[in-house]
Amino acid sequence: MSGVEVRRHDDADLLVGDVASALLERLEAAQARGEVPQVGLTGGSIAGALHRELARRAADSSLDWSRVVFWWGDERFVPAGDPDRNALQAREALLDHVGVDPANVHEVPASDEVASAEDAAAAYSEALREHGAGFFEVLMLGVGPDGHCASLFPGHPALEARDAIAVAVHDSPKPPPDRVTLTFEAMERCRAVWFIASGEGKAEAVARALADEGSVFETPARGVRGDETVWWLDEAAASAL
Numbered sequence: 001m002s003g004v005e006v007r008r009h010d011d012a013d014l015l016v017g018d019v020a021s022a023l024l025e026r027l028e029a030a031q032a033r034g035e036v037p038q039v040g041l042t043g044g045s046i047a048g049a050l051h052r053e054l055a056r057r058a059a060d061s062s063l064d065w066s067r068v069v070f071w072w073g074d075e076r077f078v079p080a081g082d083p084d085r086n087a088l089q090a091r092e093a094l095l096d097h098v099g100v101d102p103a104n105v106h107e108v109p110a111s112d113e114v115a116s117a118e119d120a121a122a123a124y125s126e127a128l129r130e131h132g133a134g135f136f137e138v139l140m141l142g143v144g145p146d147g148h149c150a151s152l153f154p155g156h157p158a159l160e161a162r163d164a165i166a167v168a169v170h171d172s173p174k175p176p177p178d179r180v181t182l183t184f185e186a187m188e189r190c191r192a193v194w195f196i197a198s199g200e201g202k203a204e205a206v207a208r209a210l211a212d213e214g215s216v217f218e219t220p221a222r223g224v225r226g227d228e229t230v231w232w233l234d235e236a237a238a239s240a241l
């Protein structure tokens, strides 16, 4: 797929280390330009490994964590304290261990805070309109074995959302069933979209996502491109390329 860069690594540890280095470097450079970079985090296991690696490296970085704004590409619509929450996982792995400014951490409202996933999507969209910069410096995305990214799943109505920043997702094939996700439109306003994928189980989805031909409806990860789009892979996830 043209305009997309693929960076391959021997194993998941090397992959996570390289992404962590590159992300810290990019955010430090943005701050050196006087900017307050906005980052979209993602959920999932390799994202968790990245968050822990970032926390390990924080002390040796010149990054001012209080001048980074954090969002999520998607969130599970469960209670705020539910271990399934992407935000809770990110706080435990990273955000609670570095000096973020709480005012710069924008979680999707939880199911014990608003009545419905639709209300959560509306509130999150309003927060992005009010506190977003109109683009992400970096949007991190995992990819599922079915080719989903964020909570944009193959064949789901959210793929067709227009004029919306975030929408509710129900009947997600990946539990839990109710979620909130940024739309394709919201995810395209990025200086960089960085996909990160590890393991043999992602190889077929990665190959479909990066093929010259294919359907976004069948492989939603095909549908997200930034000014720069990088696929950060270990060799197992890249094995079908």
Ligand code: 6PG
Binding pocket: 042, 043, 044, 045, 046, 047, 074, 075, 076, 086, 141, 142, 143, 144, 148, 149, 150, 151, 174
């Ligand atoms: C979620 C994630 C989801 C995740 C992929 C990859 O809320 O579940 O945002 O999009 O990034 O499913 O997850 P793994 O890295 O755990 O396979």
